[in-house]
Amino acid sequence: LAPRCQRRNAQVVNARFFQSRVEPRVVEKYREKLEKKLKSEGVSSFDELKEVYKNKISAVRKEAAVPEIDAVLDATATSAPPPQQHAPFNPPPPPSPIATAARSVSSAPPSVKTLSSYVDVDKLLIHNDPKEIELIWRARFVTDSSSLCATMPKETHLEMAALGRKHPMFLLPLPRDGQGVEIHLLQWTFPTENSSTVIFTTLEEYKLKGEFAQPHTTLTHHLELAEEKGLVLAQGQVVPDRGATVSQAQFLVVALQKFYGAIKGPETERRRKMLEMFSSGDEAFSVEALIEEVEKPE
Numbered sequence: 001l002a003p004r005c006q007r008r009n010a011q012v013v014n015a016r017f018f019q020s021r022v023e024p025r026v027v028e029k030y031r032e033k034l035e036k037k038l039k040s041e042g043v044s045s046f047d048e049l050k051e052v053y054k055n056k057i058s059a060v061r062k063e064a065a066v067p068e069i070d071a072v073l074d075a076t077a078t079s080a081p082p083p084q085q086h087a088p089f090n091p092p093p094p095p096s097p098i099a100t101a102a103r104s105v106s107s108a109p110p111s112v113k114t115l116s117s118y119v120d121v122d123k124l125l126i127h128n129d130p131k132e133i134e135l136i137w138r139a140r141f142v143t144d145s146s147s148l149c150a151t152m153p154k155e156t157h158l159e160m161a162a163l164g165r166k167h168p169m170f171l172l173p174l175p176r177d178g179q180g181v182e183i184h185l186l187q188w189t190f191p192t193e194n195s196s197t198v199i200f201t202t203l204e205e206y207k208l209k210g211e212f213a214q215p216h217t218t219l220t221h222h223l224e225l226a227e228e229k230g231l232v233l234a235q236g237q238v239v240p241d242r243g244a245t246v247s248q249a250q251f252l253v254v255a256l257q258k259f260y261g262a263i264k265g266p267e268t269e270r271r272r273k274m275l276e277m278f279s280s281g282d283e284a285f286s287v288e289a290l291i292e293e294v295e296k297p298e
Contacts, residue, residue: 112191115222115233130231137233146246148219148236148253152262157221157232159261161196164188167275171203172255173291174248181291184244184252194223200252202243216242217249219256255294267296 041052115121118140127133134151141147168188173181183203190196199215206213219236226232238249257263259271271293277285 112195112197113220114192114194115224118235121224124225125228128229130229133225133229133231133233141235146238146240148217148234148238148246148249150234152221152232152234154223154226154230154232156262157196157223157226160257161188161190161221163260163272163275164196164198165190167260167279170259170275170278171287171290172200172252172259173287173294174244174252175291175295183287186252186256196221196223198256200244200249205243214239214242216244217252219253258294267293 043052119137124133124136127136130151137151138149141149165188170186172184172186174184175181185201185203185206187199187201188196189199198219200217200219201213201215205216217236217238219234222233222235224233236249236253238244238246244252254263258267259275261268261272274285274290274293276282
């Protein structure tokens with residue numbers, strides 16, 4: 001799905017560090033309301049006002065917290081270590097009800113599109129050569145600059161889906177030139193018997209909004225041709241300005257394939273072990289080791 005590139009000297013940087021500071025114009029916009037609030041509360045400065053509302057602010061932040069993600073986010077919030085050094089990592093706790101829910105999705109939401117939403121399935125079935133089917137499938141999205149598409153053997157998808165059901169959530173690091181590494185969360189769902197979907201979200205977005213977090217990339221595998229043609233068609237969509245470009249989404253999809261069995265090699269067992277360690281909350285799970293694994297060329 002993407003050109004394979006080698007990146008080096010990446011450092012862990014918490015996603016929250018990519019947020020921009022509050023501009024002075026924002027303060028000016030609400031200054032009048034703030035000054036009225038100062039008078040109504042009988043305080044003389046903004047610092048005193050924040051102190052008055054300290055408990056309320058703390059309660060709101062606590063309410064918005066996502067325990068399973070907190071452990072990972074806090075672990076990557078430390079200063080980036082010098083090259084060749086490995087920062088200690090406090091592993092996430094065992095899968096919470098959020099992870100359990102990801103395994104049990106069985107009904108198709110209205111937004112889920114079937115293969116027939118994109119192509120005439122009956123006409124596609126006429127072709128027996130997998131290469132012809134792939135050519136037709138890719139041609140369908142050639143003018144859509146924000147789309148991803150691919151085909152894979154049925155057996156490859158079966159292995160990926162089996163691992164996806166067993167390990168429905170995982171972290172993937174995304175190197176950003178000159179800015180270290182940003183952590184992303186992937187989640188598997190199985191909305192219909194003929195499809196599986198993987199959504200990618202920045203860890204910070206998921207941390208802030210939990211189940212209401214908006215993914216930047218959605219990748220769906222269509223199984224309608226799997227039995228007769230032995231082929232699974234994959235289609236993805238990248239939402240602009242939501243945390244990843246198309247090329248970055250391609251990088252994440254390749255990483256997905258590495259850990260969920262589509263790309264095999266000497267590292268396969270080690271990558272499988274990382275999935276198991278993350279899902280079980282194993283203390284030996286290391287973000288630094290994960291970054292190194294993702295960056296390795298095939």
